[in-house]
Each structure stands twice: as C-alpha cells, then as structure tokens.
Amino acid sequence: MLTSILIVIFLAALIGIILGISSIKFKVEGDPIIDKIDSILPQTQCGQCGFPGCKPYATAIANGAADINQCPPGGDEGIHKLADLLGVEYKPLNAEHGEPKPKSVAVIDEKTCIGCTLCIQACPVDAILGSAKHMHTIIEKECTGCELCLPPCPVDCIDMTPIEENAENWKWKYPVYKIDKSSERRVS
Amino acid sequence: MKVFEKIFKFNGGIQAKTKKNISTTSPIKQFGLPSKIILPLRQHIGKLAKLKVSVGDHVLKGQLIAEADGNVSAAIHAPTSGKVLSIEKQLIPHPSGLPDFCVEIEPDGKDKWVQIKPTNWKKIDLEKVNKLLLSSGIVGLGGAAFPTHLKLNHGKAENSLKTLIINAAECEPYITCDDMLMREKTNELILGIKLVHEILGVEESVIGIEDNKTVAINLLTKAIENEKNIFLKIVPTIYPSGDAKRLIYLLKGIKIPKSQRSSDYGIQMFNVATIIAIYRFLEFGEPSISRIVTITGNLRSPRNYEVLLGTPLKEIIDAAGGQVIKNNTFIMGGPMMGFKLPSINVPVTKAMNCIISSEPDMVEEKKPVLPCIRCARCAEACPVQLQPQELFWFSKSKQLEKAEEYNLFDCIECGCCSYVCPSNIPLVQYYRFAKSEIIEERQEQEQANIARERNEFRILRLEREKQERAERNALRREQSSNEDKTKLIEEKRKAIADALKRIEAGGEEQ
Ligand code: SF4
Ligand code: SF4
Ligand code: SF4
Numbered sequence: 001m002l003t004s005i006l007i008v009i010f011l012a013a014l015i016g017i018i019l020g021i022s023s024i025k026f027k028v029e030g031d032p033i034i035d036k037i038d039s040i041l042p043q044t045q046c047g048q049c050g051f052p053g054c055k056p057y058a059t060a061i062a063n064g065a066a067d068i069n070q071c072p073p074g075g076d077e078g079i080h081k082l083a084d085l086l087g088v089e090y091k092p093l094n095a096e097h098g099e100p101k102p103k104s105v106a107v108i109d110e111k112t113c114i115g116c117t118l119c120i121q122a123c124p125v126d127a128i129l130g131s132a133k134h135m136h137t138i139i140e141k142e143c144t145g146c147e148l149c150l151p152p153c154p155v156d157c158i159d160m161t162p163i164e165e166n167a168e169n170w171k172w173k174y175p176v177y178k179i180d181k182s183s184e185r186r187v188s
Numbered sequence: 189m190k191v192f193e194k195i196f197k198f199n200g201g202i203q204a205k206t207k208k209n210i211s212t213t214s215p216i217k218q219f220g221l222p223s224k225i226i227l228p229l230r231q232h233i234g235k236l237a238k239l240k241v242s243v244g245d246h247v248l249k250g251q252l253i254a255e256a257d258g259n260v261s262a263a264i265h266a267p268t269s270g271k272v273l274s275i276e277k278q279l280i281p282h283p284s285g286l287p288d289f290c291v292e293i294e295p296d297g298k299d300k301w302v303q304i305k306p307t308n309w310k311k312i313d314l315e316k317v318n319k320l321l322l323s324s325g326i327v328g329l330g331g332a333a334f335p336t337h338l339k340l341n342h343g344k345a346e347n348s349l350k351t352l353i354i355n356a357a358e359c360e361p362y363i364t365c366d367d368m369l370m371r372e373k374t375n376e377l378i379l380g381i382k383l384v385h386e387i388l389g390v391e392e393s394v395i396g397i398e399d400n401k402t403v404a405i406n407l408l409t410k411a412i413e414n415e416k417n418i419f420l421k422i423v424p425t426i427y428p429s430g431d432a433k434r435l436i437y438l439l440k441g442i443k444i445p446k447s448q449r450s451s452d453y454g455i456q457m458f459n460v461a462t463i464i465a466i467y468r469f470l471e472f473g474e475p476s477i478s479r480i481v482t483i484t485g486n487l488r489s490p491r492n493y494e495v496l497l498g499t500p501l502k503e504i505i506d507a508a509g510g511q512v513i514k515n516n517t518f519i520m521g522g523p524m525m526g527f528k529l530p531s532i533n534v535p536v537t538k539a540m541n542c543i544i545s546s547e548p549d550m551v552e553e554k555k556p557v558l559p560c561i562r563c564a565r566c567a568e569a570c571p572v573q574l575q576p577q578e579l580f581w582f583s584k585s586k587q588l589e590k591a592e593e594y595n596l597f598d599c600i601e602c603g604c605c606s607y608v609c610p611s612n613i614p615l616v617q618y619y620r621f622a623k624s625e626i627i628e629e630r631q632e633q634e635q636a637n638i639a640r641e642r643n644e645f646r647i648l649r650l651e652r653e654k655q656e657r658a659e660r661n662a663l664r665r666e667q668s669s670n671e672d673k674t675k676l677i678e679e680k681r682k683a684i685a686d687a688l689k690r691i692e693a694g695g696e697e698q
Contacts, residue, residue, distance in 0.1 A: 043636035045643050053643060125642035126649075144639045167230070170284035171624035175617040 034062045040081045044073040045124035046146035048098045053124060067091070072098040073145075104160040105143040106150070110135045112157035119149035119158060196441040198434050200571040201426040202604045204361050204524075206400055211364045211484040214491040216372055219507065224273070225293040225498035226535040227253060227264055228280045232327040233334050234260035236289065245272045248302035250475055253291055256322050262335045262538075263325040266302075267477040267496035270295040281501070281520050281537055285530030293498070304473035309387060314340060317387050317470070324469045325476040325538075330355060330366075330430075330459035331521055333539040336466065339456060340388070350454035352390045353439060354381060354463060356397040356404070357423065357430030360522025363542040365480040366460040368492045370397075370404040373464060378411050380467030381418055387470075388456060393418045396435050400425045427524060428602040432457055434571055446598055461541075481536060483508045485545035486515075498535045501543065505532055517546035524603040558611035566605035566615065572598050576605035580615050583622035588629070591622050599623075 038058035049070040051057040060066035061082070068082040069091045076093065083090040093100070108119070108128075115133040120126075127143045130136030150158050163169070230236045237254035241247060247266040254264040270293045277287035307320055321337035328334045354377075358366045370377060385393045395412075397405060399422045412418045423429050423438045433444050436455055444450055450457060458466070461480060468474045477497055481504070484490040488509025495504060505511075505518075519526040520543055529543075544550075566576035574595055582591035599619050606615045 038640070039636075041636075042632075043639035043643065045639065053647075054640070055643075124646060125639050126646050127642070142638065142642060165284070165286060167280060167282050167284050167286045167288040168236075170282075170286055171628055172283070172617070172620035174621050175614055 031059075031062065034058050036085060037061050037082065040074070040078060040085065041071060042073045042078065042144075044144040044146045046073060046144070046148060048072050050097065061086075067094065069094045070097045072100050075100040101145075102162045104145045104162045105140050106138050106145070106147070106158050107161050108136050108138055109157040109159065110137065112155050114155055116154060118152040118154065122148045122152045124148060194441075195421065195423055195439070196437050197424070197426075198429075198437050198571050199573055200569045200604060201428060201434075202569055202607050203426055204607065206425065207361045207484075208364050208367065208400065210362065211482050211490045211492055212368060214489070216368050216480055216492045216494050219493045219495040219499060219504060221268060221295050221297065221299065222496065222499040222503050223295075224500065225267055225270070225295060225496065226278055226500065227267070227291045227293065227498040228278075228535065228537055229254050229264060229289045229291065230280075231264065231333060231497070231537040231539060232262040233332070234258075234262065237261055237264045239275065239291070241272050241275075241291065243272050243275055246270070246296075247272060247293065248300050250304055250477060251302040252323070252475075256325075256335070259322070260335065260338065262327050262333075263323050263475070264291070265325050265475040265477050266293060267498055268293070268295045269298050269300040279531060279534050281529055281534040281540060283527040283530075290535070304475075306473050307470050309383065309470040314387060314389075321466070321469070323475075324465075326462065326465045326469060327476070327538050328459055329461035329465060329479055329538065329541065331525075331539055331541045333537075336458075336462060339451075339458070348454065349388050349390050349451065349456050350392070351440065351456075352381070352385055352388055352393040353435065353455060353457040354393065354395040355430055355432070355435055355457050355459045356395050356401075357435055358401070358460075359398060359425070359427045359430035360524050360526075360542075361427075362484050362544050363482050363522050364484070365482045365492050365541050367401050367404055368482075369461055369464065369480055370401070371407060374404075374407045374411050376464055376467060377408075377460060378415070378418070379471075380463040382415075383467050383470060384458065384463055385417065390456075391417065394439050395420045396423055396429075396439050397421070398423055398425045398429060427604065428571055428600070431571070431600050431602060433600075446595075476538060479536070479538060479540070481540055482542040483545075484542065485519075485550075486512050486547045487545045488512055490545075495536050497538060501529075501534050501536060501540075502532045504536070505543070505545070511545050513548055515546055515548065517550075519544040519546060519550070523550065524607065525601060555612040557613055560609075560611055560613060563610060565608045565610065569604040569608045571602060571604060572600060574599055576615055579622075580613060580618050583618040586622075586625070588622055588626050592626060596622055596626070 038055050041054040041058055043054050045053045047053065049057040049066070051060055051066070057066060057071065061068060068086065068088065069079050071078055072093060079093060080090055113135045115130060115135055117130070117132050119136060120128045120130060124146060125142055125144055127139045128136050128149065129139060145160065147160060229239065235257040238257045239254045240252050247253065248269045249266060251266045252263060253266050256263045273292040273294045275289070275291050278290040278292070280288045280290065282288070309317060318337050318340050321340060326336040328336060356366055356370060358364070381393050395408060395418070397420065405420070405422060408420050412420060421439050428434055429438055432450065435457070436442055436444060436450055440455065442453055442455070444453060465476055478494055479497065480492050480494050482492050483504055487505070490508060493504055518529045518532055520529050520540060521527065522542060523544060526544070560577055560580065562577060564577065570576055578594050579591055579596055579599065582594060596619060601616050601619060603616050606613065609615060
C-alpha cells in the first residue's frame, strides 16, 4: 500500500518536473492565440476595425479589448470562424465599422496622378510603385483593397474597381434546384 | 499483338446506353474553311498564351499566334492563312458563359502554310523533344486539354517509364471521335504509338479499348499483328473505364494512390488523338491547328467532322442539318461529364471532343429533384468508392472541411452517382460547387498570407527608417553641438585675444 502510494507520488513529481522543464525549454515564441486569430482575419489591413491593422485587432481580441464583430472585410464568415475558435457566441457584424463590400482593387488614373507619393506612404502592403514626381501604379496582385490610399490623394485620381468575374476566376455556383418535397415518392 | 490477358475490373461504374452509332454511320468529314476563325488564348489547362501578333497582321497557316507562357501553358497557331481582325474578349465554350481573350482571323481563302519542317526526332534527346512540343500547342485531346509536353517530362532520365498506355476506351456515351479516328487513321496511329514508344523509351505499349468498338478492334488487331511490343487489350464497356486511374487498373491491376502520378509507377498515358497529333508534329512539323469533333444527338445529320480550331460551332451545327427538335440546348463533352454550352456562338477549341444537341429527355428540368432517401445506390456506383451521399450532404450544407475529409477531391466528377440516383439529385454539381469553393478559399488564404508578410515587412521597414532617421538626427545634433562648442571656444579665444590687444594698445596710449 505504502509503496504504491510512494510510487504514485514519485511518478507525479517526476512528471511535474518533466512538464516544468519542457514548458521552459519548448516555450512557444509569440502568442499562439493571437496568431490563430490573425490567421482568420482577412489581412486587408484597412483599419476599419478601429485598430491600425489586422494583427493589432487580433491582439485586442485576444486580450478581450475588442469584440469579434468589427471586421467588415472578413464578413459574416469571418465572425463565425472567430466565434468557433474562441468558443463564444456569434454576433452580427457591428455596422459602426462599415459594411462588407465586394473585393476591389485600387486603380490609379495615370494621367491625373501628379506623383506626390502620398498614396505610397498610406499603402499598408507596399503595393504601389513609383517615385517622387513620377506617375504611380498599383500592383494589382498585391492590393488588398483597403482603400487607405484614397483619402491622402490630393487630386482624387485613385478609384476602387471591383474584381470582376472572368473565365479564369469563375467558380461553380451553388446548385439552384428546388428539392421537390411535395410530390409523392416512387419508393415509399 | 493481341492478348487476352486478365482484365482487372474496378468497382462500381455504370452501363448506360452508348448511343454511339448515331455518329458512326458516316466517315469523318473535312469541314473546310469557316467564314471566320476565333482563337481563344486559353484552350488548355494553365496560363493564357502570350500574344505574338497584332491587329492587321497577315498570318500564314500554322504560324505561331501566341506562345506558351511558362511551362504550364500551350502555344496557339493560326489554323489557316488570313488577316488578324481583332484581339478582344469573346464568348468561349466554358461553363461560365463568360468571354475570354480571343484572336479573330479573317481567312484569305488561300490556306497557305507557313514553312514547316519535320524534326529529326530519332536523333534528339527527350529534353529537346520536350522543348519542341512546348511550341507545338499540343494538349490532351481527350477533353482535359492538359499540355502534352508536361507529360513527357518524366521520361528516361528520372524514373524510367515502362509502359505507354493509349487510352482508346472512349467510355462516355455519344462520343465517337477517337473511334472514327482509329478506324480511318489506323496506320498513322500505329506509327504514332511507335514514335512515342521510342521517345519515351518504354518497354511496352498497351492500347486499352472498350469492347463495343468492334470495327476499330479488328483494324487494330490486324495492324499490330507483327508488332512485338504493342498490345491491344479489350475492356468491357463499363463507364468510366476511360478515366486514367480506372484504365490503368483495368489494364495493369495497379492502383495509383491519390498523391501519386502514374509516372511514379512507370506508366504514361495518352489519348488516341493526342498520339496522332504528336506524330504529325514530330514527323511533319504540323502544329495543333485542327481536331476531330463528334457532332451528335438531336440533329438531322450527326457525324464526325475534322475542323480547324477556332471554327464557329454554329457553322458546324448548321452543316449537320440543325436540330430536329428545337430546344437550343447543347452539351459540350459527353452526357456524363460534359456541361451545357451557354451558346453555340462559340469557337471550336482543343478541348472540344463532342457536341451533343440535347434530346428532349436530356433536358433536366423535366425530372423533379427529390430528397435523398439514403439508398446508397450512388455509393455502389462510385468507381472511386467514395460515399456520394455524404459528400452531397456536406457540400449542400457547406460543411466544406467535412467534405474534404470524405475525400471530395478524389471525386473524378464522373457522374455515375447522379446517374443512378433515384431522387434525380444533381450530385456532381454540388461537388463542383464545393470544390471550387474550397479552391477559392485556399487562394484567398494564400493571398492573405502574402498581405500579412508584406504588411509585417512594411512595419519593419518603417521602424527601421524611423530608427535611422532618429540616429541621423542625433548625429546631426551632436555634430552641430560640437561645431558650436569649437565656435564658442574660438569666439571666446578671439575675444580674449582682442581684449589683450586692447589692453596692450591702451597701455601704450596711456
Ligand atoms: S477591419 Fe481591416 S484591419 Fe481590421 S481586421 Fe479587418 S481587414 Fe484587418
Ligand atoms: S442515390 Fe441519391 S437518394 Fe440514394 S443515397 Fe445516393 S444521393 Fe441519396
Ligand atoms: S461523381 Fe464523384 S462521387 Fe459521384 S460516382 Fe463519380 S467519383 Fe464517385
């Protein structure tokens, strides 16, 4: 009896020590929950959530300083995913932060652009090319559609154009068959 | 050599009415020159071909119009001589019904060839053949349109290929273009098989053909009588025997696991028409500019046509006498895997193996869709041994992760499940929807990752710049203060010196 108790105590102590050591040794860099939240956020970096980017918003959510329904680009789907991840109740998007819009990219009207570089400074993902006094262009592939370059432009030459569906990015649609429940079955 | 070796039967599959004799009574007909040629720049799996001509250019038959953009792409050639009228988006034969970039050519009627030359394929190595094929524009002509040169990549060098399989199953109902090609170009096909056999360096070539093609089987048997390394294997007519993995199993008894390719098992497969295209290119220098299309179904005179790529489909339908019962519904591909064409105002492309003018009973609206009764008939029919009813449920309720767990991506979209479903559920449409939804999600995630990286990089950059600026300012301040100090000291020294001078001077004055 006594020996078995001793063995159990010894084992418990041993495991405790191992766990203690490994928690120090294998300490995970960064905060995994913040990264998990961040990986759900759309990375548009638009700041509509009230934070200067997705990561700061993720951090705020993790610290309980922000709600999960503040990111319009992530939309409903994003909120559902966050709710699942954090084990909290889903809530609809807070309209104060804006409405979800179709994904767009910024296009600079190259004739009007005066090359002031203000948009470059605003772009959160460095998707605008150009140097001072020369016309600027947007690397369409990198543009997240955050709209942050619009307000600083002094000549209003940047427009958001929705990405249109084409033969390449087209997807199969959800089948629109009505399931006929009323008709009597052949097999009953 | 004909062999009656064992055939390995796969599970499931269906036996539908083949309806092939509709289009096999007349020989292949040359369609000739159409009124205009519309060449989509993407007729293959992969990137849009890079344009090499401009509006107004005069082009010759076989001239390069657009070259392959990178390795996963295919070149496009002018099917006849004429003038480039426009380069703009036009309707293409695609389930989306959306336009894509096309080059329109007005034929000059001369059909004059650009200078083409045969390649000395016996003397050059596989790598060279590969490069040449990249410029040939040849893609899988069975309907998948996968660039052919990519399939030759796994030849001799890496892991040796042992078996060349020629897919002559043509298992979908209605389609007969390969059957007719085998009947009419038997010798060319055998020459092609020998050529590909040699450049791949395989030990054996096996033609897999369904037992319903008796004419072709007889002709081929005779043609390979004296060939030691070419075998003909006859498989039962069970759809989808022409699916690559099913056919490999039927012929060789090898199951290729999902993450692997047939070349990992020493097997490479080409469709009949593709073999002939490779042959014509390497032997005569002819690029991919035409193909055989089965024009069948509810038409006055259905048959197979050899048409120039880019020929407006409507002109061919008219030549086939038009629809008997007008319903303006056309299917591209077979009835099992094909899709409804948005319009017949589209050009013929490399992927267009068959056009079916819908028969009244094929118009889907007539059959009411009922709820799933979990009869599991779909599971019995599925040749991949999936559980279609579960996949349906998860796709329908958009539980995409679950659908993936149930191997959604192993589904070959053969349509056997939809075919047998007593509730008429368009199962495959749900799978297609779920697949494209998942693919898009992945792409979005990838883009988000790039955006995150770029944003993090920018934050680092800004911080670094800030730090650098701060350092510069500090330095300047320090420097300026140093200067100030020396100035001050100098000023003071000067003042003292001046004062001393004054004193001296004053002393003299006094
Ligand atoms: S609102 Fe904008 S910045 Fe905030 S999490 Fe969403 S995408 Fe990121
Ligand atoms: S065949 Fe149709 S009804 Fe039967 S289990 Fe499959 S989906 Fe359901
Ligand atoms: S379409 Fe997919 S699920 Fe249906 S039978 Fe074919 S492989 Fe199986």
